[in-house]
Amino acid sequence: MTTTVTHADALDRLATDLDGTLVRPGEASWDAARQAWHLSVDQRPAAVVLARSVRDVQCVVAVARRLGLRVAPQSTGHNAAPLGPLDGTILLKTSPMRAVQIDPQTRVARVEAGALWMDVTPAAAEHGLAALAGSAPDVGVVGYTLGGGLSWLGRSHGLAANSVVAIEAVTAAGELLRIGPDRHPELFWALRGGGGSFAIVTALEFRLYPITDVVAGVLFFPIDRAWAVLQTWRTWLSSVPDTVTSVGRLLRFPPLPDLPPHLRGQSFAVIEAACQLTDPEADELLAPLRALGPAMDTFRRAPMPELAALHMDPPGPTPGYGDGMLLGELSPQAIESFVQAAGAADALLSVELRQLGGALAPERSEGGAVDSLDAAFALFAVGITPDARAASAVRADVDAVQHAMAPWSTGGAYLNFAERRKAGTALFGASAYERLQAVKTAYDPHDLVRANHPVPPLPTLRA
Numbered sequence: 001m002t003t004t005v006t007h008a009d010a011l012d013r014l015a016t017d018l019d020g021t022l023v024r025p026g027e028a029s030w031d032a033a034r035q036a037w038h039l040s041v042d043q044r045p046a047a048v049v050l051a052r053s054v055r056d057v058q059c060v061v062a063v064a065r066r067l068g069l070r071v072a073p074q075s076t077g078h079n080a081a082p083l084g085p086l087d088g089t090i091l092l093k094t095s096p097m098r099a100v101q102i103d104p105q106t107r108v109a110r111v112e113a114g115a116l117w118m119d120v121t122p123a124a125a126e127h128g129l130a131a132l133a134g135s136a137p138d139v140g141v142v143g144y145t146l147g148g149g150l151s152w153l154g155r156s157h158g159l160a161a162n163s164v165v166a167i168e169a170v171t172a173a174g175e176l177l178r179i180g181p182d183r184h185p186e187l188f189w190a191l192r193g194g195g196g197s198f199a200i201v202t203a204l205e206f207r208l209y210p211i212t213d214v215v216a217g218v219l220f221f222p223i224d225r226a227w228a229v230l231q232t233w234r235t236w237l238s239s240v241p242d243t244v245t246s247v248g249r250l251l252r253f254p255p256l257p258d259l260p261p262h263l264r265g266q267s268f269a270v271i272e273a274a275c276q277l278t279d280p281e282a283d284e285l286l287a288p289l290r291a292l293g294p295a296m297d298t299f300r301r302a303p304m305p306e307l308a309a310l311h312m313d314p315p316g317p318t319p320g321y322g323d324g325m326l327l328g329e330l331s332p333q334a335i336e337s338f339v340q341a342a343g344a345a346d347a348l349l350s351v352e353l354r355q356l357g358g359a360l361a362p363e364r365s366e367g368g369a370v371d372s373l374d375a376a377f378a379l380f381a382v383g384i385t386p387d388a389r390a391a392s393a394v395r396a397d398v399d400a401v402q403h404a405m406a407p408w409s410t411g412g413a414y415l416n417f418a419e420r421r422k423a424g425t426a427l428f429g430a431s432a433y434e435r436l437q438a439v440k441t442a443y444d445p446h447d448l449v450r451a452n453h454p455v456p457p458l459p460t461l462r463a
């Protein structure tokens, strides 16, 4: 009883100290505050804090330490599913902290912890610059970058984590650190690809690139042509330069009234690409794909902000379930299995293959915990799960696709495409995982900071 009163008092004091807002179970805004982008994830933390400042983050850490609670930083909740039950945890939402500054001279962006790609891409484009943004404009910049960051410029510019030049973060001890290659270098290494286990990031600074537009688009084919389309795409990939990043996928649009009639309820085999090429070069490169006779061809020169629509991600929070895997190669037999399994998986909205290689390959890497992907393709399968029945059908189909593609799996996984828990050694490799555990032990020995893909401190040093 005494403990409960102490908790309540401490949380009352926290509520008055904050620039932002504390929301507790039972309050009118509780359901909105605890909601993740993934609407099917039912987050039930001890409390939610909507942080407005670095000071808020420090106040939350101080109170959590005093009360023996943990802190789970979250920007959007795009990858909330693996977090698991949040008992004894304060969910620290950074969504109110969305300030973005672009320095055109140094070509560096500085963003607060809750910034989304839609806050950065158009602001950078005003200066003729591009960021290594992901496919969906409402993904959080920090969560995406801590997990690696696979963009439409990935094969020419590498993972987004490699472009980070400085990080500001509050540690489990409550200290605000500025982190870079020469300041807390082990923490700088861990945060670039190792996820959010090590500290609570309050700001990120990263390089931008002088790219104003690309030739980008989608070729849509009837889904029953998937085998021929994806076999041709597979062969075509061996001829593309690193300045081209492309995706082959099966895509089933739900019968939603706000979709245009030519997409609503329709299923396609699709090839998407972003090409840093001149128009004649792009036309020449795309010719073998166009020779297949797509039903729709949207390729054209597009300013960088338009890439936000290329992958046709859901426009807002969605109930869904998905997971990814890394493939070492894509042989004709692999395409055969992919088309069979993904073709039969009619509960899934999308099953995609993203080509890796180029600047994403290990031999071109630059030094964070995950600075490359040792695989030829990243596969991601996802479906919409409005109810329990849909959820079990989607889960079964994701399993079936992963089972069918297992012979080509590298055994590794890409953190951002991992929406179920994976072994740390699969996400990071054995030696990087060991080093990450040492960093966690040094900066957060009592495991205060909770990540969706956690790296726990070394057991011998836990209290």
Ligand SMILES: Cc1cc2nc3c(=O)[nH]c(=O)nc-3n(C[C@H](O)[C@H](O)[C@H](O)COP(=O)(O)OP(=O)(O)OC[C@H]3O[C@@H](n4cnc5c(N)ncnc54)[C@H](O)[C@@H]3O)c2cc1C
Binding pocket: 073, 074, 075, 076, 077, 078, 079, 080, 083, 094, 113, 133, 134, 135, 136, 138, 139, 140, 141, 142, 143, 144, 146, 147, 148, 149, 150, 151, 195, 196, 197, 199, 200, 201, 202, 313, 314, 416, 417, 450, 451, 452, 453
């Ligand atoms: C529709 C869709 C499209 C996507 N497209 C791409 C893509 O093109 N390329 C790609 O690489 N990924 C992509 N992803 C995956 C996405 O990058 C991950 O889901 C990423 O984790 C999302 O980050 P977030 O901050 O939005 O999510 P959140 O769920 O809010 O955060 C994920 C995790 O990041 C950590 N984190 C977040 N903020 C902080 C902080 N301030 N301090 C410390 N840790 C923090 C936490 O551990 C948190 O659990 C996509 C996902 C979806 C659903």
